């Protein structure tokens with residue numbers, strides 16, 4: 575049967591409500607289970623109207639009580655969120671799911687769990703200039719790998735957990751995404767739009783960093799990455815030079831334009847080798863985590879446009895399932911990785927709202943017929959009563975159509 579999972583954050587399922595919420599999701603909407611964030615990045619979320627507080631803020635971290643024995647071999651220790659002051663939300667939710675025959679998957683941000691990179695700068699990704707990431711641990715680091723193996727064992731032996739999903743499974747100095755280097759105002763609100771005209775008008779964009787420069791700055795040159803590449807005989811200094819020279823050139827000529835990111839890597843052999851080595855390390859880690867995990871190990875990825883993105887180099891046949899996040903469902907047939915053992919789709923909750931809602935009723939049957947085994951909706955805190963009703967109709971159509 576085509577399955578429906580709802581992504582949820584623990585604060586959307588407080589102990590006093592969890593039974594009622596799950597009864598509704600199972601009985602009325604027809605969900606197969608929950609995908610619960612248990613090691614999450616920082617966030618500030620506006621939530622649907624029935625929830626309080628309306629804005630929930632967290633610095634992230636882990637949202638369960640880790641068992642110390644699983645982390646005894648590493649200096650990298652999980653940071654328990656201050657929200658988990660009493661009790662163990664994971665245990666409460668797991669028990670409630672099990673009592674209703676619902677699967678419970680736990681989602682772990684492998685590299686970006688809140689406050690980890692700040693507390694352990696020595697384990698963080700570093701860009702070519704030696705700047706330590708504020709939000710990403712480097713997954714090539716042995717201490718980080720041991721911490722993740724511990725967490726895989728910890729969660730997968732925790733009562734009621736049926737699967738573990740890895741998110742943010744990449745080696746990236748992700749601070750490059752919002753690095754400020756000149757104005758980049760893409761559009762501004764027009765205070766007095768002409769009648770029938772656009773409320774937004776194009777502004778100016780003269781940032782010094784384009785997609786090539788940002789991709790290069792995202793390449794990790796931490797001690798672990800440098801050492802691993804050097805022992806593999808890769809000319810790391812040449813890789814560094816390629817990044818530095820391109821970024822420096824942007825300050826004289828503006829960003830490198832007209833060269834796709836993939837082509838740039840192809841033209842700089844050492845850099846491409848350094849990146850390939852990182853992806854090989856990720857594949858090795860993925861295998862180790864699968865071995866450590868006592869339940870199914872799933873991998874979440876985004877359907878990228880660029881063939882240079884790391885997720886495209888990962889061996890997608892390793893995890894038990896690959897969950898591909900799609901922002902434009904029109905691209906559905908092109909996003910399914912053929913190597914995966916099982917394919918699932920992830921859609922934003924906005925797919926069940928407004929004009930998109932009527933399309934969702936068509937999209938889910940298409941997904942089921944295209945071979946996707948499940949859809950995950952991200953996330954419960956955003957779903958209003960009417961969005962839940964839409965979801966219920968869409969999943970019924972999909973199940974009927976998949977059977978027929």
Ligand SMILES: [Zn+2]
Pocket residue numbers: 698699700712713714715745794795796797798799800
């Ligand atoms: Zn690194």
